[in-house]
Amino acid sequence: MANVQKRPNGKWRARYRDSNGKEHARHFDRKVEAQRWLDEVTTSIVTGQYVDPQSARKPFKEYAEEWRRSQPHRPSTARAVEQHLRCHAYPAWESRTLGGIKPGDVQSWVTSLTSTHKLAASTTRTVFNTVNAVFSAAVRDRMIPLNPCTGVKLPSVPRKQIVPLTVAQVRSLATQIAAPYKGLVYLAASTGLRPGEVFGLQRRHLNLARATLTVDQQVQQTKHGVFVGPPKTDRSYRVVPLPRMATDAVKAHLKSFPAPTQQDWLFTAPEGGPVAYNEFMKRVWRPACRKAGIPDGVGPHALRHHYASLLIKHGESVKTVSERLGHTNAAMTLNIYTHLWPDSEERTRAAVDCAYADRPDEPAQEVA
Incomplete structure (x- = not known):
């Protein structure tokens, strides 16, 4: 029920009941203002955009x-x-x-x-x-009609250009790192897995006969401990092809550090169980980087960048690189690695020149 009534004091009262039967009212000096407000409220109720004033x-x-x-x-x-x-x-x-x-x-x-x-x-x-x-x-939740964050200007983030590790640096790192993790370096560098995805690998994820690796979980560390959870995004669930370098490294690793059952971790912490990131960085990664001459601040994610740079260097498309890395979309891949794709100036010049090469322009005829 909604109506507009004139009060004894000369004011106009507009009132209505919401879907819960609660009455709301406002007073106006003129009837036209009361009716306009009531019409706006009625429209918002009909269109499903109504917000209870008390909710805000x-x-x-x-x-x-x-x-x-x-x-x-x-x-x-x-x-x-x-x-x-x-x-x-x-x-x-x-x-x-x-x-x-x-x-x-x-x-x-x-x-x-x-x-x-x-x-x-x-x-x-x-x-x-x-x-x-x-x-x-x-x-x-219809608590407020509009989001006050809409249109807010945010500070720009300076774009940092990724400088991938070289093949020589990866080999040096694999030589200097503790023996149980040599295969981890080569596997991460040849598949582009995130550190948590590498730590989350179990024997069941490997198919050496088909030279593939399945990503369906990751290991993360928080202040509450180490836990196994799903990959970062839905697109992170993927099957990655294993190059020969990776299969050789995995076979060598399994020979020295067997994983008898399908549920065994491929790489384990010294005390057993999956690798924990913080301890791995402190006890294994940073000491190996110092011995290999790799700058401070370079983390295991650098192996992922190395893999991406190899794919780009050998002509893989943005779509393929994005799929191999498990990115949400190709735009994310371009945003991170666009500076690694070869410059296309010469190719664009050649494309136009090729199109016109067999039909050279003829001089224009003067009109008498």
Whole structure:
């Protein structure tokens, strides 16, 4: 029920009942204003865009915590999201309501993350994405009509050009690293697997007869321990062809460090079980890099970049490289490795010259 009535004091009252039977009312000086407001509310109800005015008064922190606890995040993501909100969002908006945070407030907050709190541009964007997800959920839940994060300008992230390891560096690293992980270096360098995907390999993932490797899990380490979970994205589930170098390295590894059952880990920690990233970096990777003369700061992910650079150098398409790496899409691959693709200036010149080579231009005829 919705109507407009004139009150004894001369004001016009517009009222309606929402889908839950709750009555809402506002008072206006003119009847036309009351009717216009009522028409707008009625339209929003009919189109499914109605938002209860009371919903927007919910505290931002209260809603954000409800949202956070309901998300199916993997442990590492859940930890990052909790930190983003606790360290950067709640100090700014803990006492604010969902509807009380405007686009200008979000813009000022984003700017302060880099100017005041000195966060890197990439970190600022990551924190913003978490807050944007909260407000997007609030819009879907009909808590607020619009997302105040829409249109906010973010700091630009300087693009870092990947400098892949050379073949000589990979060989040197494989020579210097502890014996149980020599095969890991060659396998990662020849398949492009993420470190967690390499650590998550079990005997069942190898098909040496067909020279293929299946990726369907990864090992991650958080403050709560080491756990086995699904790959990073849906596209990360993949079957990767094994070059001869990889199959030879795996066979040599299995000869020295057998994995008798299909459930045995291909590479194990010294105390048994899957390799834990932090301990691997401290005890194995960094000492090997120093011996091999590889600069500090280079991590196991460099072997993935090395693999990508080899595919690009030998003419593989963006699509193929993206599929082998398990990227979400080809655009991501280009964004990371575009500088590694050969320059096409000469090929574009040759393409045009070739098209016109057999039909040279004839001089124009003058009109008398």
